Amino acid sequence: GENVEQHPSTLSVQEGDSAVIKCTYSDSASNYFPWYKQELGKGPQLIIDIRSNVGEKKDQRIAVTLNKTAKHFSLHITETQPEDSAVYFCAASGSGGYNQGGKLIFGQGTELSVKP
Amino acid sequence: NAGVTQTPKFRVLKTGQSMTLLCAQDMNHEYMYWYRQDPGMGLRLIHYSVGEGTTAKGEVPDGYNVSRLKKQNFLLGLESAAPSQTSVYFCASSYPTGQGSGANVLTFGAGSRLTVL
Numbered sequence: 001g002e003n004v005e006q007h008p009s010t011l012s013v014q015e016g017d018s019a020v021i022k023c024t025y026s027d028s029a030s031n032y033f034p035w036y037k038q039e040l041g042k043g044p045q046l047i048i049d050i051r052s053n054v055g056e057k058k059d060q061r062i063a064v065t066l067n068k069t070a071k072h073f074s075l076h077i078t079e080t081q082p083e084d085s086a087v088y089f090c091a092a093s094g095s096g097g098y099n100q101g102g103k104l105i106f107g108q109g110t111e112l113s114v115k116p
Numbered sequence: 117n118a119g120v121t122q123t124p125k126f127r128v129l130k131t132g133q134s135m136t137l138l139c140a141q142d143m144n145h146e147y148m149y150w151y152r153q154d155p156g157m158g159l160r161l162i163h164y165s166v167g168e169g170t171t172a173k174g175e176v177p178d179g180y181n182v183s184r185l186k187k188q189n190f191l192l193g194l195e196s197a198a199p200s201q202t203s204v205y206f207c208a209s210s211y212p213t214g215q216g217s218g219a220n221v222l223t224f225g226a227g228s229r230l231t232v233l
């Protein structure tokens with residue numbers, strides 16, 4: 001089955017700097033790669049996603065890149081702000097189709113701390 | 117407000133006791149999932165359901181059972197709790213986007229913190 005590795009486990013940056021979180025996946029059939037943000041005491045929430053037919057996607061200060069050949073994808077946050085402090089999870093869809101419920105396999109998480 | 121509601125939010129059990137976590141969603145989502153979150157291990161899928169009356173095993177199903185008798189509810193049961201099941205449990209639901217396999221946006225509940233002594 002699918003296996004997702006995420007690095008780093010913790011990341012500390014100064015406000016205004018950029019932050020990059022990287023993930024690798026094992027199942028070449030995976031075709032959907034979302035990123036979730038989890039604030040303290042809450043459930044994760046989708047912030048951006050990318051499909052396998054796209055190499056890059058951007059939404060304001062957040063961007064995601066995908067390298068299918070190398071089977072890795074990354075989250076880029078520019079001009080970080082204190083409210084970006086949270087745990088971020090990457091995920092991959094695996095080879096499951098409709099009957100597999102579109103279940104996601106998550107990475108281990110990255111705790112991002114943005115210092116004012 | 118629409119969303120995913122988990123009950124209870126906190127629970128302490130003794131080893132060997134049983135309990136049920138309830139998840140309810142009011143978004144008419146077809147799919148529902150139970151994940152557990154442990155430090156350094158991310159979110160691991162326990163069981164999931166692709167529709168009313170269906171269930172399937174995820175990555176770490178041992179020691180848990182689930183039921184989906186109604187579309188809006190997904191129950192997670194622990195028949196004989198063990199300390200290894202101390203964790204934060206998250207329920208999620210989703211709808212198929214119809215744009216290819218696996219393309220689902222998950223809506224998560226706020227979590228249920230379970231401690232097994």
